[in-house]
Amino acid sequence: MIQITMPRLSDTMEEGAISQWYKQPGERIEAGEPLVEIETDKATMDYEAYDSGTLAKILVPEGELVPIGTPIAELDDGAAPQEPPAGAPEGAAAPEPGLPEVPAPSTSTGTAGTATEAAPEPAPIAAEIPAAQPSSPAAQTGTPRILATPLVRAIARENDIDLNRVHGSGPGGRIVKHDVEALLGATPPAQPNSPEPAPAAPSAPVPADDRRASEELPLSNVRRVIARRLGASAREIPHFFVTAVADAEEFMRLRTELNERLVAAGRPKVSVNDLLIRAAALALREHPLVNASYQGDDATTMLVHHRINIGVAVASENGLVVPVIDDADRKTVTQLGAEAHALVALANDRKLTPEQMSGGTFTISNLGMLGVEEFTAIINPPEGAILAIGATRREALAVGEEIVAHYRMRYTLSADHRIIDGALAARFLQTLTSLIEDPWTIIA
């Protein structure tokens, strides 16, 4: 019998929800076949069986959210029943954790021979430093054993703690002392285990009340991650904002002409946003220090990224997501449009992979299509800046002595002042503005 546990499917995943079981108890499953669909904080993904067998038992029903490492199903592979789950007492004769007067290491010889059924790994020719970390629980479906350090097991024994209910923050989900300290009450509760730095001042809980006729709506995993990350970004990053305005008359004319020809050629149209992604990418190429990341107060260096990977904030049907288009400065506007289109479709289907939502070096958020004139955005860490784009609309503009109606577009760069100064931000916007005002240079 093999116990299948909630896998860790992304770096930030702490818990996952079962969205759908593809197999029912009694059904046969082959290794590599999708077994269950799991919703994480970022995406919905199929999880495949690592071993073949018969699905014996579903332990977590559809719709339920459990921490990683929690057993979710049992797979009958024809092997003998497994040992009781960890957390049960480990035999009455718990070893005395002291040493005798003269510490005598036990000398066990002749123990080989019993546990040698599995073929041993071939010995490497050059010795390698053995991995100190266990492989992730997802990679060892066959082991029901909870990963916990000896110290944690001792503490759990002494304090009757059920390790099944403890989330492990060590490598591979290993439970370490830090994770059980909160349960002991002796020490302050542990911070929630998040890859982001712990918040300096966590928001105080706001109770629901009758006066305001409040109702509690559950926060989705996606929303909770957004809340935490944006909270940390707004608290920790010294944002500053620089706004510029472009005469977008030529830009809009170019787009109209371009689209007429594309339609005539039977090719998909390009959007204002597609042109702006490329324009921003070209401006970043000219100002590489904007395409950069601050590495923390202890670091003596900052990171400058040589690839320009632009995240595009998408208000999907399932909440805000920021899929990333890699090497945006090396792709044509049509390519960028096709890629953005595909990513939005995936976002609406919750099929974006963590891979597609990470690795960005700069983000663009465009609320222009919703009529917003201009706005400021919060930086998407660890990036150094984000561009917030407002609507393109006709305005009265003085050209020489005449007042004419021209398309105008406003945009605001939010920058991390720890690595980007005002003049750099201004120069970046200058480049962007001249690209928009001479739009042939965008597609050139």
Add this chain to the structure above:
Amino acid sequence: MSVKTYREALHETLRGELIRDERVFLMGEEIGIFDGSYKITAGLLKEFGPKRVRDTPIAEEGFTGAAIGAAMLGLRPVVEIMTINFSLLALDQIVNHAAKIYGMFGGQMSVPMVIRTPGGGGQQLGASHSQNIELYYSFVPGLKVVAPSTPADAKALLLASIRDEDPVLFLENLALYNTKGEVPDADEPAQIGQAAVTRQGRDLTLIGYSRMALVAQEIAEQLAESEGLDIEVVDLRSLRPLDRQTIVESVKKTHAAVMLEDDWLTYGIGAEIAATISDGAFDYLDAPVRRVAMAEVPLPYSKPLETAALPSRDDVANAVHETLDAMARRR
């Protein structure tokens, strides 16, 4: 107290013991007329004469065997083997005779001798002259192996070794001879088999001996300053007998250990330390014991390759960081 180099501490201790006890005499290659390959015995031939300070032929097995015989008959020989690499030529004498005579002859006589010998890579001496093979001797019951890391310990442990009734392999290190430290003026022998906690801390135990004990100390101070880490340092000082109690007590307090060794990882001293911690402090461990050791190659002559093969300070800091991260203790 006065500040001395490791070399001076050894030299003065040898001289003091030659004066104190006329049974003490020195033997080895180039230790007399040439003043010793590393000048530990400089001037002693002139002061004490050829009966007390004997230059030998290049014949490690021969002069080590002669010293064993002298010790059995009541003298206190202190043999210098130019580097630990050459002790391999005397391996049979050391392992099969010095270590076993007391037991095999029913305690009728002991072998109170000292073999002083430096180990250590990093001097571009090539693979066969850069080894740290104290492990070979630490493995053998009947021998004692000590490995001082400071001038004060060099004195205290050499006093103890010369006055001990058993054969002692006294491990020096080429990289330590010029290091300086406070040395007590009085002759106070150390207790062989006792480790020292050279820095108190709560976050993690760094363990080393000889040169690596100093590296451990430096890294601990550095990480305290740069990151506020509170690292405990254990200097083993003696590899046989091994002070398991001190190691275990420290890990019980810190819940994690990183062992530094200048030898190869596989079957190395660190493996024994890891086993000791597993035996004595299993229920106190919050992370696997890590070992930082040399690359498993004959040490290259080329300087960049030699440097790359030896454990670096970055290797140590990484192991510390990874261990603390594994316990979610670094934020």
